[in-house]
Amino acid sequence: MTENIQLYPFEDDGSIPNNQQLSVIVYEGVFKENPDEIEKTFNEHNWKNSWVGGVHDYHHYHSNTHEVLGVQSGSAMIQIGGAEGKMIEVHAGDVMVLPAGTGHRNMKSSEDFRIVGAYPEGAEYNLRTGEPGERPEVLEEIWHVSIPDTDPVYGKEGPLLSNWHVAR
Numbered sequence: 001m002t003e004n005i006q007l008y009p010f011e012d013d014g015s016i017p018n019n020q021q022l023s024v025i026v027y028e029g030v031f032k033e034n035p036d037e038i039e040k041t042f043n044e045h046n047w048k049n050s051w052v053g054g055v056h057d058y059h060h061y062h063s064n065t066h067e068v069l070g071v072q073s074g075s076a077m078i079q080i081g082g083a084e085g086k087m088i089e090v091h092a093g094d095v096m097v098l099p100a101g102t103g104h105r106n107m108k109s110s111e112d113f114r115i116v117g118a119y120p121e122g123a124e125y126n127l128r129t130g131e132p133g134e135r136p137e138v139l140e141e142i143w144h145v146s147i148p149d150t151d152p153v154y155g156k157e158g159p160l161l162s163n164w165h166v167a168r
Contacts, residue, residue: 001059002026003092004028005025005026005027005159006025006026006028007023007024007025007026007163008023008024008026008080008081008086008088009023009024009083010023010024010080010081010086010102010103012025012083013081013082013084013103015059015082015083015130016059016061016081016082016083016085016101016102016103016130017061017063017101017103017135017138017139017142018061018081018082018085018099018101018103019100019104019142020148021099022066022099022100022164023094023099023163023164024080024081024089024096024098024099024102025097025159025160025163025164026088026094026095026096026097027094027095027097027153027159028094029091029093029094030093030094030095030153031070031092031093031094032091032092032093033093033102034093035047035070035071035072035073035092035093036072038054038070038095038116039052039070039072039118040114041152041153042068042070042116042118042152042157043118043150043154044045045150045152045153045154045155046120046121046122046137046148046150047068047118047119047120047148047150048118048119048121048122049094049118049119049122049123049124049125050116050118051116051117051118052072052114052115052116053114053115053117054106054109054113054114054115055069055076055078055105055106055109055115056105056106057105057106057107058105058129059083059103059104059105059129059130060084060103060127060128060129060130061098061100061101061128061129061130062098062100062101062105062119062125062126062127062128063100063101063103063104063114063117063126063128063134063137063138063142063145064100064123064124064125064126064141064145065100065119065120065123065124065125065126065145066097066098066099066100066119066120066145066148067078067097067098067117067118067119068095068096068097068098068117068118068119068152068154069095069096069097069098069104069115069116069117070094070095070096070115070116070152071090071091071092071093071094071095071113071114071115072092072114072116073092073112073114074091074092074110074111074112074113074114074138075089075090075091075092075108075109075110075113076089076106076107076108076109076110076113076115077089077090077105077106077107077108078090078096078105078106079103079107079108080096080098080102080103080104080106081103081104082103082104082130084107085103087107088102091112092167093113095152095153096167097152097160099145099164100137100141100142100145101142103130105149107150108161111135120148120149120150120152121148127166128133147164147165148160148164158168
């Protein structure tokens with residue numbers, strides 16, 4: 001597996017909190033040669049409660065867990081970080097790790113776009129959309145989400161473990 005790693009930090013945009021301490025990590029082409037191995041690899045590294053499908057076409061985030069998304073087929077333009085966030089084009093074999101609180105939205109995708117999602121230790125995820133009433137609760141939840149023990153692609157080593165450090 002070879003890839004190019006990109007880090008994208010995001011600030012709170014007033015609606016989507018994002019994560020002030022942890023950057024989105026994009027592993028470009030890490031499963032380019034074997035996209036059918038994505039879900040198995042995530043699960044082997046204790047990123048479970050996995051599913052295969054698409055990404056919602058509205059801004060949303062999970063305040064109670066981090067999320068990994070691996071592109072199994074096709075391509076998409078995903079907006080990360082809320083309405084003023086960054087557009088990231090993903091293709092089969094790419095992986096994105098989204099820290100708790102990070103907004104994401106499918107702006108457009110190919111007909112064959114399929115993505116695998118999973119969560120550290122098989123966490124049950126919530127779905128938040130940036131409603132004003134969510135703010136106090138979600139900011140507290142995001143703050144308490146711990147750093148995973150494993151990188152979803154590389155296990156006990158990898159970019160997640162070397163880039164996600166939080167001093168609390």
